[in-house]
Structure formats: C-alpha cells, structure tokens
Amino acid sequence: MGLDRAASIDDLRTRAKRRIPRFAFDLVDGGAESERNMRRNSEAFEEIELTPRYMVDVSDIDKSATLFGQNFDAPFGMAPIGMLNAFWPDADLILARLCSRENIPYVASSAASTTLERLAEAANGNGWFQLYVSSDTDVTEGLIARAEAADYKVLMVTADVPAAGKRDRDIRNQLAVPFTITPEVVAGLIANPLWSMATLQHGRPTIANYADLLKTATSYADVQKTLITPGFTWDDLKRLRDRWKGTLLVKGILHPSDAMKCAELGCDGIVVSNHGGRQVAFGPPTIKALPPIAEALDGRIKIILDSGIRRGADILRARAHGADFTFTGRALAYGVGAGGARGAQRAMDILQLELVRALGQLGIASFKDVGPSELTR
Ligand SMILES: Cc1cc2nc3c(=O)[nH]c(=O)nc-3n(C[C@H](O)[C@H](O)[C@H](O)COP(=O)(O)O)c2cc1C
Numbered sequence: 001m002g003l004d005r006a007a008s009i010d011d012l013r014t015r016a017k018r019r020i021p022r023f024a025f026d027l028v029d030g031g032a033e034s035e036r037n038m039r040r041n042s043e044a045f046e047e048i049e050l051t052p053r054y055m056v057d058v059s060d061i062d063k064s065a066t067l068f069g070q071n072f073d074a075p076f077g078m079a080p081i082g083m084l085n086a087f088w089p090d091a092d093l094i095l096a097r098l099c100s101r102e103n104i105p106y107v108a109s110s111a112a113s114t115t116l117e118r119l120a121e122a123a124n125g126n127g128w129f130q131l132y133v134s135s136d137t138d139v140t141e142g143l144i145a146r147a148e149a150a151d152y153k154v155l156m157v158t159a160d161v162p163a164a165g166k167r168d169r170d171i172r173n174q175l176a177v178p179f180t181i182t183p184e185v186v187a188g189l190i191a192n193p194l195w196s197m198a199t200l201q202h203g204r205p206t207i208a209n210y211a212d213l214l215k216t217a218t219s220y221a222d223v224q225k226t227l228i229t230p231g232f233t234w235d236d237l238k239r240l241r242d243r244w245k246g247t248l249l250v251k252g253i254l255h256p257s258d259a260m261k262c263a264e265l266g267c268d269g270i271v272v273s274n275h276g277g278r279q280v281a282f283g284p285p286t287i288k289a290l291p292p293i294a295e296a297l298d299g300r301i302k303i304i305l306d307s308g309i310r311r312g313a314d315i316l317r318a319r320a321h322g323a324d325f326t327f328t329g330r331a332l333a334y335g336v337g338a339g340g341a342r343g344a345q346r347a348m349d350i351l352q353l354e355l356v357r358a359l360g361q362l363g364i365a366s367f368k369d370v371g372p373s374e375l376t377r
Pocket of ligand 1: 082308327
C-alpha cells in the first residue's frame with residue numbers, strides 16, 4: 001500500500017511492519033508480557049461512545065489548546081521514545097522537526113538516540129525533556145544541567161520504571177546489549193534492504209545522551225543501572241521540585257493518591273500513562289484510570305494522558321474524561337516507519353483530520369468546549 005492510500009494509523013503500522021526487520025519493529029510495537037495492557041489501552045477507548053448533536057454551526061473548528069502558558073495548534077504532542085532511530089534512521093529528528101512545524105510539543109527522551117541538545121534545536125521552542133532518574137545522582141544532575149543549558153522549559157520525570165518492563169518479543173528476538181548479530185537478524189537485514197541501507201548510512205543507533213558512560217557497559221544490567229533506579233522515591237521528587245525551576249511533570253501516574261501527592265509536592269501536572277502497556281501486563285488502561293484521578297485533582301494541576309491513542313476521537317474521549325492534553329507515542333512512530341518524514345507527516349495529518357472531523361460531527365466548534373457532558377448526552 002502506498003503512503004497516500006494509508007487511511008489510518010493502523011494502515012501506517014501495517015506498512016511499517018513490511019519495511020522494517022522484525023527485531024526492530026517489535027522493539028517499538030511490543031508490550032509487556034502477554035501484551036494485555038497494551039491491547040486494552042486501545043480497546044478501552046473504542047468502548048467509549050460519544051453521541052453527536054446536530055444543527056450547531058461547526059464551519060470554523062478550533063482544535064488549539066493552551067498548556068503551561070503556551071498555545072499549541074493541536075491538543076496532543078509526541079511522547080518520549082528511547083532509541084527510536086533503531087526503528088527508522090533519523091526518526092528522532094524527523095519527529096522533533098515535525099512537532100515544531102505543527103506547533104505541538106515534542107518530548108525528548110533521556111534514552112533518545114539523538115542528544116538532547118540537537119533535539120532542542122530541532123524542536124525549536126516546542127521541546128520538553130523527559131528525565132529518567134539514574135541510580136547515579138551525578139548522571140541525573142548532569143542531564144538536568146544539560147536540559148537547563150539547552151533551554152528546555154518543561155521537565156517530565158518518568159516514575160513508572162522502577163524496573164525495566166519484561167517484553168517477551170524482545171527476548172524471543174534475542175535483543176540484547178551489547179547487540180548481537182543472530183541468523184534472524186541477518187535474515188531481517190537482507191529482507192529489508194531499504195531499512196538496512198539507511199541504517200548503515202546513518203550509523204549504529206546509540207543512547208546518545210549517555211554515549212560515553214555506556215561505552216564501558218558490558219551487560220544489560222549495566223545499562224539499566226545508568227538509566228534507571230528502583231530507589232526513586234517521593235523524597236527524590238521533592239528534591240527535583242526544588243532543583244528544577246521550570247514546569248515539572250510526573251509521567252506514569254495511575255492512582256488518584258499518587259496524583260494528589262504530585263500536586264501537594266508542587267508539580268505542575270501529571271501524565272496519566274502506563275508507558276503504552278510496556279511496563280506491566282496487569283494494569284488498567286489509562287482511559288479507565290483517568291476519571292478517579294481527575295475527580296481527586298479537581299483542577300489543581302494539569303492532566304495529560306497517553307497510551308493507546310490511535311484515532312482523533314480518542315483525544316476527545318480523553319478530554320471528556322478529564323484530560324487537559326494528550327500524547328501519542330507509537331501513532332507518530334508508525335508514520336516514520338511507514339515512510340520517513342513523509343510518513344510522519346501522513347500520521348500527523350490523519351490524527352488531526354480525524355480530530356477536526358470528529359469535533360464537527362459531535363457538534364462542538366472548539367476543542368476547549370469538550371467536557372464530561374459529551375459522555376452523557
Ligand atoms: C519504543 C518505545 C520507547 C519508549 N521510551 C520511553 C522513554 O524513553 N521514556 C519514557 O518516559 N517513555 C517511553 N516510552 C513510553 C512513551 O513515552 C508513551 O508513554 C507511550 O508510547 C504511549 O503509548 P502509545 O505508544 O500507545 O501512544 C516508550 C514507548 C515506546 C513505544
């Protein structure tokens with residue numbers, strides 16, 4: 001299927017799957033263990049019905065949203081994704097530039113395959129930085145100082161990785177650090193010449209922000225220790241709040257009491273997220289976790305939601321359940337995999353056109369007016 005005939009994010013995913021070796025496709029497409037949580041994220045969206053109202057003037061639809069004092073042209077942004085250049089060469093820069101052009105936020109991952117400095121430049125004022133708290137406090141402080149120097153205004157600290165998720169597909173594909181060339185890898189490279197050539201040209205993807213530190217890593221455990229810590233606690237979050245002068249968000253919140261604690265510690269917002277179903281298989285879909293959180297917070301701090309958004313209407317479903325803003329990870333990533341920069345643009349256009357169409361069909365002229373009443377019409 002050509003790019004122009006891709007009608008949905010799922011079509012782009014199918015196209016990406018055909019162009020990328022399995023081990024690299026699964027790296028992004030996969031979820032934790034049985035992948036139940038990942039599947040449920042999208043299914044739970046689909047189960048929510050929004051009833052249209054008619055004879056409302058929707059000739060001029062406004063999909064913009066304001067967040068932390070910045071006006072964005074659409075109510076969603078690009079979630080942080082680590083090592084995305086392994087999926088498609090230059091994916092990080094393609095998406096950062098796309099978000100800048102479309103005037104939506106781009107979140108640079110700590111574990112990105114491009115340095116946070118280059119991504120700040122490419123995102124051109126629309127970049128936020130996602131922080132993994134390391135077991136080494138110097139590593140964490142080093143990243144924060146670099147994020148400050150690169151002029152990021154929003155720091156999004158990820159809370160939902162006390163341990164790395166167990167991704168069965170990666171184990172089956174023998175995806176290991178250091179990377180090993182297995183017969184399956186060789187077969188995948190031969191079967192996908194376009195990907196292989198482009199990857200060869202751009203060089204082996206690394207976790208760029210830690211490139212020097214990881215030079216000496218000989219096992220996955222070494223890499224994990226540098227990137228994350230099981231010892232990240234509320235006291236550390238309090239210290240981070242004191243340390244970071246800009247906007248501070250906590251990503252990976254699923255429980256109303258945790259959301260309240262974030263508000264009490266002075267955070268500016270939370271991201272209701274289950275890491276796209278990549279951390280646990282047994283947790284709730286985010287759209288189900290959201291209502292009690294929104295009720296508890298009662299507008300105290302901003303709520304962003306991600307995990308499972310594949311349709312424009314999902315953004316409205318999230319809004320109707322109490323989210324101020326949304327993020328998507330894989331939807332835009334599939335676009336890149338389906339066709340590089342053009343594919344990313346196609347994914348962006350599909351989401352935005354679906355969003356505008358859904359607003360019109362519901363009889364709502366402005367995204368800002370979508371509210372809980374949409375669920376009970
Ligand atoms: C391949 C991949 C890598 C990811 N890497 C990170 C990361 O480095 N930091 C982080 O906070 N979240 C990471 N996430 C989670 C995303 O930020 C986001 O929560 C998730 O993709 C949302 O679900 P969706 O893909 O269904 O939209 C990653 C997700 C994927 C798919």
